[in-house]
Amino acid sequence: MYFSLRSPFSWMAVRRLEERLPHAQELIEYIPFSEPDAHSRAELEARGGEFHYVAMSKAKHLYILSDTKRLAAKFGYDMKWPVDKGDEWWDLPHLAWFKARELGVQRAYYAAVMAARWERGEDICERARLRRICDEAGLDGATLVAAPEEPHIRELGVQALMRIYEDDVFGVPYFKAGRHRFWGLDRLEGFLTALGDTGGGPAHPVAGIPQPVLDRTGSMDQDTAGGCG
Template structure:
């Protein structure tokens, strides 16, 4: 008897503009993407999460990028957004604590509101340029998604969610994830926005990503003052 293959894994990050654009196109091609794939958050871990990862014999594969590459990413993202017909505002990250939105998403998933919270956080970050690592901004996202803001913002102090988050990053380590977005189905692996069509051809040949929209101008903004890392 042939065994039914496990659903594909989608590693995403609220930090990465490429993750945002890829997920946007994926959901247009596959409306039930939140149910059809295993969603796994991926982020730059803080000291506490890094120690927990190390205790499991895992590490963080991502290598910090140079400033030159970081500045290129800014320009490339605006170009891609224009090509997709998407208006965006580049957010400014100052000493971000990425556990806040990503563990908050795990709390939202626990409450059955993962998709709604995802939409609110990405809209805040990429459409309005807000700091999603600000507890007040995150609380507003939670409230708009029909969640208890205190539960979402307090996810960083929830031991069970901390452990679940560490588990997500451990799986990323075992799956050799080195950048975001990253799709894995069986032995097949696809990294980046430009590999989405290839993934769909393998996984769901009847589903195709939408054609590019008529370009619109991205909302101009200052360069990001965050470190030259991130999930590209």
């Protein structure tokens, strides 16, 4: 599953996935999808990759504002839309996720950051604020926000960008189960069916997919209903 800390559709998709499938993180590989900064983009391009995401139009952005509020209300999620200025450093929170995973606290980190961004409307791309969010969640904020300065964490980020490129992921949420691909929040049910597990009981797997499917996957895409970058 390719996920993003930036996208409201990713936030809702991951939340609904884990509500339906509490052991999702044991079955599915989570891969961060984020717009690379200059350093990460240079490394990506040096390896022959590129970033597929294209910024959305103002009209689409305004539609998404309305659509996400409608969906959040439908699912019963409290939501406060954050005001992004357009120059956010998205590598910071996503590279910090890799560091959190290394420390074994990625679940707590993800929960804290998503609550800050989508429930309180906070800026998670500003280093001091992200550190405070982590500290208040009982995490080592100083270590997590220093992730972009660690070469091996940067390398993990570039590897994720190459997988995004090679899997033709253009936005989020985007899921993969074997050869099957699903883009958008409204494709979650199809992904769960293909995965062969709807939360504990037998499902109706897509033909050709063994049950249980242990293939690791994950991604999020943009440009259809329930998906954005």
